[in-house]
Amino acid sequence: MATPGNGQTSDKWGSQEKFLIVMETFTMNETELAESCHKKGLYREQIEAWRTACLQANGQVFDQSKQLNGALKEEQKRAKQLEKELQKKEKALAEAAAVLLLRKKAQAILGDDEEE
Template sequence: MKYSDERREAVLRKLGPPNNRSVADVAAEEGISAPTIYAWRSQARKEGRLMPDQGTQGPDGWSSRDKFNAVLETATLSEEELAEYCRRRGLYPEQIEQWRLSCEQANDRAEATAQRQADSNKEERKRNRKLTQELKRKEAALAETAALLTLRGKADAIWGDEES
């Protein structure tokens, strides 16, 4: 079934801020199938619109990508413009600030994780080197023992068994 652009926009407004209603609720209310609404929401996201996932991406329903886009959109706004932006989208300026800090710290966490991984790899190489040395030592001891047993067997064969 073909829906008008106005109807599609009205449905998308219900999904978006400040309403942030679930697809299931809007589908039941509007009599439109949920897959159709999901497709509309997906298309709106491809066009760059912020469309939160109700209840699936964190406590406030916004995906990481949408939070990042909101941070980018508000980076140059004045306090007054930020307040207006937040009102239109059903957000609080504190949320935007928290998202901004999370974005800034993301690389720090990645660097710390990389450093921990590098340290772990270094420790693993040291352990591997130590185990390799120990294995070589044990192989040498085993080879020496085998050689002594072979010599003993030959000596016994030549001079006879003294213990008998």
């Protein structure tokens, strides 16, 4: 039988102790539950709240995981888009540098002293 203690009240129990109480009382009928609550100084509502929290614990993790996966996919998509933009800009910069170099060479060959 789970009986958390060390003289602490139930609001200071950890999740493990609360889980043990939920497991212990899960199959009890109303009469047994009331008797167990009375012995341990608990309220039925507390155990119901703990039971609900236990049952929903994995659902929250799954939902958070789903949200994180969605956010990760969006960030990966954004990173890919930014990389494409960077490649375009690097290409345009390389073309501009090539045009400037060709202009300088043409000016040197033609002996044109004019600056453009």
